[in-house]
Amino acid sequence: MYSKTSLIFGNAYPRDKLTNVTPSILSKITRQLYLQQYHPISILRNRIESHFNKFHYFNSFNPIVTTIQNFDELGFPANHPGRSTTDSYYINKSIMLRTHTSAHQCQALQTGAEKFLISADVYRRDEIDTCHYPVFHQMEGVQIFSINKAIEEIAYDMQISTSQQHCHINTDDNTVISITNPIQSCHPIEIANAITSHLKYSLNELVKMLFIDEKNLQVRWVDAYFPFTSPSWEMEIFYQGKWLEVCGCGVITQDILNNAGQSDKIGWAFGLGLERIAMVLFNIPDIRLFWSKDPRFINQFTSNEIIKFKPFSKYPSCIKDLSFWMNNDKEHEFHITNFCEIVRDIAEDLVEDVKLVDDFMHPKTKKRSLCFRINYRSMDRTCTNEEINGIQDKIRKSVAEKLDVTLR
Numbered sequence: 001m002y003s004k005t006s007l008i009f010g011n012a013y014p015r016d017k018l019t020n021v022t023p024s025i026l027s028k029i030t031r032q033l034y035l036q037q038y039h040p041i042s043i044l045r046n047r048i049e050s051h052f053n054k055f056h057y058f059n060s061f062n063p064i065v066t067t068i069q070n071f072d073e074l075g076f077p078a079n080h081p082g083r084s085t086t087d088s089y090y091i092n093k094s095i096m097l098r099t100h101t102s103a104h105q106c107q108a109l110q111t112g113a114e115k116f117l118i119s120a121d122v123y124r125r126d127e128i129d130t131c132h133y134p135v136f137h138q139m140e141g142v143q144i145f146s147i148n149k150a151i152e153e154i155a156y157d158m159q160i161s162t163s164q165q166h167c168h169i170n171t172d173d174n175t176v177i178s179i180t181n182p183i184q185s186c187h188p189i190e191i192a193n194a195i196t197s198h199l200k201y202s203l204n205e206l207v208k209m210l211f212i213d214e215k216n217l218q219v220r221w222v223d224a225y226f227p228f229t230s231p232s233w234e235m236e237i238f239y240q241g242k243w244l245e246v247c248g249c250g251v252i253t254q255d256i257l258n259n260a261g262q263s264d265k266i267g268w269a270f271g272l273g274l275e276r277i278a279m280v281l282f283n284i285p286d287i288r289l290f291w292s293k294d295p296r297f298i299n300q301f302t303s304n305e306i307i308k309f310k311p312f313s314k315y316p317s318c319i320k321d322l323s324f325w326m327n328n329d330k331e332h333e334f335h336i337t338n339f340c341e342i343v344r345d346i347a348e349d350l351v352e353d354v355k356l357v358d359d360f361m362h363p364k365t366k367k368r369s370l371c372f373r374i375n376y377r378s379m380d381r382t383c384t385n386e387e388i389n390g391i392q393d394k395i396r397k398s399v400a401e402k403l404d405v406t407l408r
């Protein structure tokens with residue numbers, strides 16, 4: 001059924017059993033929303049770049065990377081769940097679509113840059129709803145210091161900027177030494193603590209700039225784990241009644257710096273998700289809107305201002321259920337992202353969300369039955385019933401064929 005190679009932007013890549021990229025995913029590569037003038041994602045990138053105004057900006061790394069860049073160089077263990085084909089898009093076993101901007105950390109460090117931002121589109125197989133889309137945008141921030149000058153430079157940097165402070169921030173910045181989130185044994189504690197303070201301070205300053213209208217911004221640091229930083233945190237801010245995850249961050253694993261020829265340096269890194277921040281700052285209710293070519297969306301953004309999006313009326317939705325029996329021996333192979341991928345590949349952006357609404361085991365046959373509810377809605381027109389029925393039919397056929405299930 002498939003040819004032995006995939007042709008992607010003029011390059012032929014051998015296919016193998018890991019290949020799971022689809023034409024609909026590959027078609028997103030050329031959009032480069034983060035570089036489109038006055039696109040909300042690009043406006044946000046610009047804001048963040050101007051904030052880190054002494055940094056170097058990398059904005060044109062290729063989204064097609066090796067698994068070495070995306071995982072191995074960053075110290076991901078061989079069995080890390082992020083490597084799974086249910087989570088990541090593979091072109092073949094050694095080439096994939098980057099799942100995060102950290103995939104370029106090592107190459108950026110090798111250029112000798114000591115403070116930089118990397119902006120890019122990243123790709124992850126995901127479930128479908130108004131906040132998840134298989135392509136989104138991240139900004140990686142990195143700053144490294146000479147080990148023997150770090151404490152002085154950091155003290156100087158933080159003193160200069162705190163003197164210009166204007167808005168208040170509440171942050172639970174009680175750096176504690178923890179067994180589960182340790183300082184690296186090769187790092188002197190005072191220096192690692194200085195790097196941590198500078199990281200938290202830099203991110204606090206960033207969110208104060210972005211959420212300038214919040215009088216009393218609350219920030220919290222949740223211990224986290226990443227293979228390429230230690231200690232690591234997730235930064236969250238309390239916004240409109242909810243804790244909003246802003247980014248993952250931490251002190252860069254020393255091996256990464258050593259391998260990049262920067263063994264006399266120590267530093268921090270963060271990875272910021274742009275969509276989530278843009279959705280709250282611009283009041284954009286559905287992540288698919290970022291991809292919309294509808295003039296009622298695009299024409300609202302005509303400068304680098306952050307403005308509130310004015311929703312236009314939604315087109316009617318159409319709900320269809322799809323149920324099937326799973327063949328007993330294939331049950332363990334089933335993953336909801338495999339189902340969503342089929343839906344997305346056929347229906348593209350016509351699907352607003354997919355929910356599992358029923359999951360039961362037949363008491364006698366011990367067969368498991370699943371029912372998914374697909375909510376179809378176009379962002380820019382009313383769909384006809386025939387069109388949706390046609391798509392639903394195609395999805396049913398493809399599900400039966402690719403997932404080895406029996407439709408009900």
Ligand code: PHE
Pocket residue numbers: 099100101102140226229232247248249250269270271272
């Ligand atoms: N790459 C991580 C992610 O996508 C975020 C991160 C970046 C964490 C840099 C630590 C340092 O989840």
